[in-house]
Amino acid sequence: MIRFEHVTKRYPDGTTAVEDLSFEVAEGELVTLVGPSGCGKTTTMKMVNRLIEPTSGRILLAGEDISAADPVELRRRIGYVIQQVGLFPHKTVLENTATVPQLIGTPKAKARARAAELLELVGLDPSVYGDRYPEQLSGGQRQRVGVARALAADPPVLLMDEPFGAVDPVVREHLQNEFLELQRTVRKTILLVTHDLEEAIRLGDRIAVYGAGTIEQFARPAVVLAAPATEYVASFVGADRGLKRLAVTRVGTADLAPPGGPAPAADVPLGATLREALAALLQEDSGRIGVKDPDSGELLGVLTPEAVHRALRRAQLQEA
Numbered sequence: 061m062i063r064f065e066h067v068t069k070r071y072p073d074g075t076t077a078v079e080d081l082s083f084e085v086a087e088g089e090l091v092t093l094v095g096p097s098g099c100g101k102t103t104t105m106k107m108v109n110r111l112i113e114p115t116s117g118r119i120l121l122a123g124e125d126i127s128a129a130d131p132v133e134l135r136r137r138i139g140y141v142i143q144q145v146g147l148f149p150h151k152t153v154l155e156n157t158a159t160v161p162q163l164i165g166t167p168k169a170k171a172r173a174r175a176a177e178l179l180e181l182v183g184l185d186p187s188v189y190g191d192r193y194p195e196q197l198s199g200g201q202r203q204r205v206g207v208a209r210a211l212a213a214d215p216p217v218l219l220m221d222e223p224f225g226a227v228d229p230v231v232r233e234h235l236q237n238e239f240l241e242l243q244r245t246v247r248k249t250i251l252l253v254t255h256d257l258e259e260a261i262r263l264g265d266r267i268a269v270y271g272a273g274t275i276e277q278f279a280r281p282a283v284v285l286a287a288p289a290t291e292y293v294a295s296f297v298g299a300d301r302g303l304k305r306l307a308v309t310r311v312g313t314a315d316l317a318p319p320g321g322p323a324p325a326a327d328v329p330l331g332a333t334l335r336e337a338l339a340a341l342l343q344e345d346s347g348r349i350g351v352k353d354p355d356s357g358e359l360l361g362v363l364t365p366e367a368v369h370r371a372l373r374r375a376q377l378q379e380a
């Protein structure tokens with residue numbers, strides 16, 4: 061859906077913000093960009109809605125080179141959520157949320173009805189909050205309005221730059237979990253920038269771990285944690301709780317596919333950790349291993365990397 065092909069951005073002062081980036085975000089996928097300050101995450105994202113133009117390379121959206129698209133028309137297809145939210149201070153919550161649909165000509169009553177629905181969806185009762193002004197909301201509530209407003213135009217693609225950055229850690233986890241629930245229903249194609257590895261792991265279907273201007277690893281969270289591609293990624297994730305989580309979560313918590321079909325070439329006992337299972341899976345070209353009852357040796361089911369990923373995510377959500 062979003063495809064970067066050898067994209068480099070050099071600013072006029074000679075700073076190379078990103079160099080030779082190539083990656084793809086599938087339709088309905090949420091990819092998180094994570095890395096230290098100044099590594100090029102925001103530059104990457106702003107090139108997608110043409111707030112920044114690449115120096116070389118190209119970016120395709122749904123197969124179309126965006127350099128040929130009209131920027132205004134392009135941005136209509138791409139929702140944009142930023143940390144400071146950027147709500148209009150003199151408009152009410154409902155008016156803020158209805159802004160884009162009204163701009164593109166949706167009749168006022170319809171735009172407002174849709175805005176109310178979206179506020180409901182992000183957990184803000186429109187009858188309570190709809191007529192308030194942004195300054196009458198907490199930081200977390202403002203961020204929800206920002207998300208509702210971005211969804212209001214029903215764009216297939218969302219760009220989110222530290223969308224949950226401005227709130228305290230407890231509210232933040234709460235918002236992240238709600239947002240995941242929401243994403244399960246709306247299934248947007250999302251690029252989300254964060255400098256917080258926990259957030260990247262919790263939210264991302266896949267994570268792009270940035271070094272200085274390049275992606276060091278682009279993979280599912282469980283793979284980044286269990287098999288860091290470079291020394292840099294290893295040190296970046298090293299201290300993280302997620303790795304420990306992988307090491308303490310048992311295979312028994314994963315959804316096993318029923319046994320059947322060709323017998324798996326390798327297996328782990330039901331009590332093995334997800335890390336052990338993942339290590340075994342990474343050795344298996346077939347992408348599947350058996351899970352056996354440690355006592356009887358009976359094959360209980362088949363484990364795939366996707367099931368490990370889901371189990372890990374569930375463990376994170378339960379912890380939250």
Ligand SMILES: Nc1ncnc2c1ncn2[C@@H]1O[C@H](COP(=O)(O)OP(=O)(O)OP(=O)(O)O)[C@@H](O)[C@H]1O
Nearest residue numbers: 071073075077096097098099100101102103104255
């Ligand atoms: N307009 C500009 N002119 C020159 N250099 C810039 C410009 N904008 C960004 N940079 C530089 O490009 C590099 C990447 O910046 P970018 O904002 O993409 O990083 P980031 O990973 O999003 O950082 P942060 O997490 O701090 O927001 C940095 O070294 C930054 O100083």
